[in-house]
Amino acid sequence: MIESTSTSTSDVRWGPALWGTLVVLCGVVFLDALDISMVGVALPAIREDLNMSTSALQWVVSGYILGYGGLLLLGGRAADLLGRRRVLLVALGVFAVGSVIGGLVSSPELLIAARFVKGVAAAFTAPAALSIITTTFHEGPARNRALSIFAVCAASGFSLGLVMSGLLTEIGWRWPLLLPGPIGLAILIAAIKFVPDDGRPERNGQGYDIGGAITSTSAMLILVFTIVQAPEVGWFSALTIGGFLVTIALLVAFVAIEKRSSHPLVRLGILRSGSLVRANLGAMIFFGSYVGFQFVVMQYMQRLLGWSAIETALAFLPAAVIVAASSTKMDKIVDRFGTPRLLMLGILALVGSYVFMLGMDVTPNLVAVIIPSMLLLGVACALSITSLNIQATSGVQDEEQGLASGLLNTSLQVGGAVGLAIVTAVVSANETHVAQVTPDELLASYFPGLAVVAGIAVLGVVVSLTGILTMRRENKARALAVQPENDQRLIPVD
Numbered sequence: 001m002i003e004s005t006s007t008s009t010s011d012v013r014w015g016p017a018l019w020g021t022l023v024v025l026c027g028v029v030f031l032d033a034l035d036i037s038m039v040g041v042a043l044p045a046i047r048e049d050l051n052m053s054t055s056a057l058q059w060v061v062s063g064y065i066l067g068y069g070g071l072l073l074l075g076g077r078a079a080d081l082l083g084r085r086r087v088l089l090v091a092l093g094v095f096a097v098g099s100v101i102g103g104l105v106s107s108p109e110l111l112i113a114a115r116f117v118k119g120v121a122a123a124f125t126a127p128a129a130l131s132i133i134t135t136t137f138h139e140g141p142a143r144n145r146a147l148s149i150f151a152v153c154a155a156s157g158f159s160l161g162l163v164m165s166g167l168l169t170e171i172g173w174r175w176p177l178l179l180p181g182p183i184g185l186a187i188l189i190a191a192i193k194f195v196p197d198d199g200r201p202e203r204n205g206q207g208y209d210i211g212g213a214i215t216s217t218s219a220m221l222i223l224v225f226t227i228v229q230a231p232e233v234g235w236f237s238a239l240t241i242g243g244f245l246v247t248i249a250l251l252v253a254f255v256a257i258e259k260r261s262s263h264p265l266v267r268l269g270i271l272r273s274g275s276l277v278r279a280n281l282g283a284m285i286f287f288g289s290y291v292g293f294q295f296v297v298m299q300y301m302q303r304l305l306g307w308s309a310i311e312t313a314l315a316f317l318p319a320a321v322i323v324a325a326s327s328t329k330m331d332k333i334v335d336r337f338g339t340p341r342l343l344m345l346g347i348l349a350l351v352g353s354y355v356f357m358l359g360m361d362v363t364p365n366l367v368a369v370i371i372p373s374m375l376l377l378g379v380a381c382a383l384s385i386t387s388l389n390i391q392a393t394s395g396v397q398d399e400e401q402g403l404a405s406g407l408l409n410t411s412l413q414v415g416g417a418v419g420l421a422i423v424t425a426v427v428s429a430n431e432t433h434v435a436q437v438t439p440d441e442l443l444a445s446y447f448p449g450l451a452v453v454a455g456i457a458v459l460g461v462v463v464s465l466t467g468i469l470t471m472r473r474e475n476k477a478r479a480l481a482v483q484p485e486n487d488q489r490l491i492p493v494d
Contacts, residue, residue, distance in 0.1 A: 020194035021136065026150055027187045028088070028129040030157035031180060032122050035099070036064070037161030038168075038176035039115075040294055041309050044302040045173035050108050058424045061291070062228035062417060063112040067119025068126075069413030070221035074213050076127035076406020077265050080399060084128045084135075085195050091124035092191060096184035103178030127405035132195065134393045134401040141335055144390055148331035151386040152323060159320025166313030211257045212265035219250035220410065224417045231425030266403060270396065275339075276404065278467045279392035280411040282343055285460035286350065286384055287412040288419030289453045293354060295420060296427065296449045304442050305364050315370055322378025330386045339387040339394075340467035346384030347460040353377040354454040358447065362439040419456055423449045 014022075039060060047057050079087045095118055102114030133150055137143040161176075168175035226243030233239050258264040271277060301312040326333075334342060353376035359369040392408040393401060430445040431437075 017194070017196075018136070020190075021196065022133070022146055022149065024187060024190045024194045025129045025133055026153035027190065028092070028125050029150055029154045031095070031183055031187060032126060033154045033157035034161035034164075034183070035118070035122075035180045036061075037158040038165035038179065039064075040298055041162055041165035041313050042169045042173040042176045043295075043298060045169050045309065046111075049173060050111070052108055056108060056232075058228065058231070058295070058420060059108075059112045060115060061295070061420060062224075063115035064119040064122075065413050065417045065420070066221065066224045066228065067116040067121075068123050069119075069224045069410055069417055071120055071123035071217055072127060072406045072410040072413060073216050073220065073266060073403075074406075075124040076131070076402040076404075076409070077209075077213075078124060079128040079131050079402035079405075083198050084132045084402065085191075085198050087124050088128040088132070088195065089188060089191055091121045091128065092184055092188040094118075095121035095125060096181050096188065099181035099184060100178060103174045103181070123409075126409045127402050130389070130393070130405035130408075131401035132198075134396075134405070135398045139394060141331065143393075144334050144386075145331040147389045147393075148334070148386045151389055152330070155323040155381050155385060156320065159316065159323065162313040162316045162320075163310070164313075166308070166310030169309035209257070209261050209263055209265040212254060212261060215250045215254040215257060216265060219247050219254060220414070222250065223247040224414060227417050227421045231421055231428055235425070266407075267400065270400060270403065270407075273395060274470060275391050275394065275467070276396070276407070278463055278470075279339075279388050280407055281463045282347070282384070282460055283388050283392070283408055284411040284415030284418075285456060285463065286347070286380075286388070286415070288415030288417075289350065289354070289456040289460070290419075291416040292419040292423030292449065292453045292456070293357070295423060296446050296453065297357065299427075300360060300443075300446050304362065304439060304446075307364075316374060316377075318371060318374040319378035319381060322375060323382045326382040330382065334386060334390060338471065339391040340464065340471045342383045342387045343391070344461070344464040344468055346380045346382075346387065347457060347464050349376045349383065350380035351454060351457045351461065353380060354450060354457055358450050358454070360443070360446070360450075362443055419453070422456075423452055426452050 043057055043060060046052065046060060052060075075087070075091075098114055098118040098121060102111060102118065105111050105114060130150070133146050134143060137146040164179070165176040168179065222243055226240055226247065230237075230240045255268065258266055258268050298312060301307045301315060302309070307315070353373045356369055356373035356376065359365065361369075364370065388408070393404045396404040427445050427449040430448050431442075
């Protein structure tokens with residue numbers, strides 16, 4: 001067992017066991033981010049070797065998102081009910097096996113299937129890891145510090161994944177897909193040693209909400225599937241419209257079931273928290289815009305500029321440097337300024353990054369376009385990722401931390417699916433489908449996609465602004481509540 005946190009982990013020094021637990025959990029999110037970024041750099045090579053179109057290529061990413069986003073609510077609740085350690089260990093094993101299979105297959109269909117299985121596994125590892133942190137470290141400075149380290153490891157995994165994928169893709173695109181396998185196995189072995197056994201949680205009469213699990217999981221799977229296949233079959237096709245209608249019907253049924261259930265999969269009352277809802281909306285917008293941005297920029301750098309995989313990866317390195325440089329200070333910055341202000345600044349930096357990239361041309365412009373864009377992207381990640389994790393889990397009881405974590409990660413993945421599907425549809429619609437495409441024609445197909453990405457990020461400014469206004473109203477209300485007491489002290493007593 002780790003050191004007791006019954007008082008507060010901020011009141012005592014973190015011992016080796018506590019650090020060991022945190023390092024392993026950070027390794028889990030590091031692995032997830034590493035896997036996503038490594039596949040992103042390898043996409044052009046996969047496209048060429050397997051002869052995939054732009055719309056088909058997105059399924060290498062979307063297959064993962066489909067499994068991830070579709071099962072996150074169930075994964076988060078499973079961690080709460082079955083035991084977070086147990087869920088984490090099993091899912092890590094599946095993730096490692098899926099990585100090896102994905103790196104060995106030779107057909108697009110099998111590759112996409114392997115990516116789906118890995119997404120399902122990540123749907124259980126991510127909320128389990130985050131909820132172990134939030135139940136181990138008490139809310140406040142200790143948890144902020146732990147979540148700051150957790151977020152930095154996610155960003156570092158993503159950045160390192162870009163560089164490693166660039167190097168490995170030069171050898172062959174299979175290597176970036178294979179590497180997460182042994183890393184996942186190493187983390188699994190470490191988790192067995194360092195993550196404490198929480199046993200089977202006391203459910204206090206709670207059972208399994210089978211109806212809620214079936215309807216919510218089905219709704220998320222159909223929603224994500226409908227979104228990612230819409231660019232190929234058409235947004236107004238019968239299949240797409242039918243998919244959205246079925247999703248709505250399942251969500252209505254899910255809400256009805258949750259209202260009547262004595263042990264719901266998702267306690268709907270948790271959504272009364274304005275800060276939690278804003279964090280989830282912010283996560284959806286942040287990741288949705290970023291996934292679309294990465295897809296377009298990777299294609300631009302490798303297909304149009306002719307950069308190698310490693311050159312493309314190094315272009316994203318300035319963002320990683322910003323995140324790493326700020327890592328030791330983010331928890332203190334959050335404690336001082338609060339998450340609403342930092343989210344506003346982070347989203348504004350995100351918009352600025354996308355606007356700079358709109359200045360791209362058929363020849364690379366490092367000084368005026370690419371480097372400023374990547375620096376602002378690093379600022380956006382440093383400010384936003386930690387703040388979103390803290391805000392989404394603050395004020396939530398320990399027994400619902402898995403649920404809160406699942407909601408946050410669901411928002412991230414659904415946002416990613418929506419953003420990628422929309423951007424892919426826009427880019428595909430503007431592509432010139434002929435054997436020989438001029439550089440100007442190829443460049444022209446990328447601009448609308450980036451414009452959409454910037455527009456999605458602007459929605460994040462609106463959401464973060466509501467957080468600022470709410471914080472000001474709450475501060476004003478607290479000040480007014482204290483004022484009469486202060487005035488009373490000034491009244492002279494006869």
